[in-house]
Amino acid sequence: MAEINNEKLIQRLSRIEGQVGGIKRMLENDRYCVDIIHQINAAQAGLEKVKKLILDRHVRGCVTRGIQNGDNSIVEELLEVIERSFK
Amino acid sequence: MAEINNEKLIQRLSRIEGQVGGIKRMLENDRYCVDIIHQINAAQAGLEKVKKLILDRHVRGCVTRGIQNGDNSIVEELLEVIERSFK
Amino acid sequence: MAEINNEKLIQRLSRIEGQVGGIKRMLENDRYCVDIIHQINAAQAGLEKVKKLILDRHVRGCVTRGIQNGDNSIVEELLEVIERSFK
Amino acid sequence: MAEINNEKLIQRLSRIEGQVGGIKRMLENDRYCVDIIHQINAAQAGLEKVKKLILDRHVRGCVTRGIQNGDNSIVEELLEVIERSFK
Numbered sequence: 001m002a003e004i005n006n007e008k009l010i011q012r013l014s015r016i017e018g019q020v021g022g023i024k025r026m027l028e029n030d031r032y033c034v035d036i037i038h039q040i041n042a043a044q045a046g047l048e049k050v051k052k053l054i055l056d057r058h059v060r061g062c063v064t065r066g067i068q069n070g071d072n073s074i075v076e077e078l079l080e081v082i083e084r085s086f087k
Numbered sequence: 088m089a090e091i092n093n094e095k096l097i098q099r100l101s102r103i104e105g106q107v108g109g110i111k112r113m114l115e116n117d118r119y120c121v122d123i124i125h126q127i128n129a130a131q132a133g134l135e136k137v138k139k140l141i142l143d144r145h146v147r148g149c150v151t152r153g154i155q156n157g158d159n160s161i162v163e164e165l166l167e168v169i170e171r172s173f174k
Numbered sequence: 175m176a177e178i179n180n181e182k183l184i185q186r187l188s189r190i191e192g193q194v195g196g197i198k199r200m201l202e203n204d205r206y207c208v209d210i211i212h213q214i215n216a217a218q219a220g221l222e223k224v225k226k227l228i229l230d231r232h233v234r235g236c237v238t239r240g241i242q243n244g245d246n247s248i249v250e251e252l253l254e255v256i257e258r259s260f261k
Numbered sequence: 262m263a264e265i266n267n268e269k270l271i272q273r274l275s276r277i278e279g280q281v282g283g284i285k286r287m288l289e290n291d292r293y294c295v296d297i298i299h300q301i302n303a304a305q306a307g308l309e310k311v312k313k314l315i316l317d318r319h320v321r322g323c324v325t326r327g328i329q330n331g332d333n334s335i336v337e338e339l340l341e342v343i344e345r346s347f348k
Contacts, residue, residue: 006114013111020104020134027093027100033145034168040138041172044131047107051127056340058120064336067328075325079317081121085128086347143253151249154241162238166230173260180288187288191281194308198274201267207319208342214312215346218305221281225301232294255295259302 004053012050019043051085091140099137106130138172178227186224193217225259265314273311280304312346 020043026036059078066074107130113123146165153161194217200210233252240248281304287297320339327335 006117010111010114013107013114017104017107017111020100020107023137024097024100024104027097030093033141033149034164036141037138037145037168037172040134040141044134044138047127047131047134050110051124051131052344054120054123054127055343058124059340060336062120064328064333067325072325075321077121079320081124082316082343082347083313085124086343139257142256146253147249151241151246154238159238162233166233169229169256169260170226173256180291183288184285187281187285191278191285194274194278194281197311198271198278201271201274204267207315207323208338210315211312211319211342211346214308214315218308218312221301221305221308224284225298225305228294228297228301232298236294251295255298259298 004057009050009053012046016043016046016050019046055081055085091144096137096140099133103130103133103137106133142168142172178231183224183227186220190217190220190224193220229255229259265318270311270314273307277304277307277311280307316342316346 019039023036023039023043026039058081063074063078106126110123110126110130113126145168150161150165193213197210197213197217200213232255237248237252280300284297284300284304287300319342324335324339
């Protein structure tokens, strides 16, 4: 996975923002629950992807440099992020 | 869990929309990856909660009425929603 | 998804039991962490599948009959199971 | 989180193996679906914990040493493990 730039990430987040706005309108228009749930799934998948891309960048960048410089706290922080971010 | 009204759900979604906007600004301002990931976790937890509240309402309402009226397709649909929405 | 019988489910669980035993042997033999993690993923996917099959059977059977008989506590219980079992 | 030794991990896995065997007996004895699902949740939580402990050890050990020795493939492998192992 090639490193991703901020612009691409912000584009993805704008799309997710639009999806969340769309879900609000679906509720206002009393759309069918199941259709709303599918839209929430799509927004969640979008956020999960952005999170993985940022974690990816973090590990290749900050974590790798930190370890090379003997900074062990970056390893502790990474483990805590994984613990809190995934399931 | 008492049934939730649309207004409350829309309020929750507005908050999530704001969080996603905040994440965009964090990226624009080159904020620390780990802080951004924590904000994404918060937005994801918000969506998960809204999804569970809507599923809850769906099961108590549409699914219960459907089964009472002998509509078995609502059961198939519910199982598919659970399959696609959780893990 | 057709309803599944107990025999098939027990076969799946025997396979998972074997996988967990295999993971223990991998640890005893100091196998590479990443290979062990992949085996744990496989066992987890197996349990997830069994859980979904049992939930499926529960919804088609007990829940449907309960609702037809006007037993609303079965709906509350189902919602609690979903809440606790997924994510 | 202090590094965990193999013995402790194997003990945890033996307990999970026992839980999976117990789930098989619950099915054989036609126990209530919801009770079986709760037992599956317990076994899954056990595996998730073991996985996180092994990942923890891997990151503190192999990954840290690999990066210090300029081995970038260990970073790629870690990112792939996270991608496949969580959600």
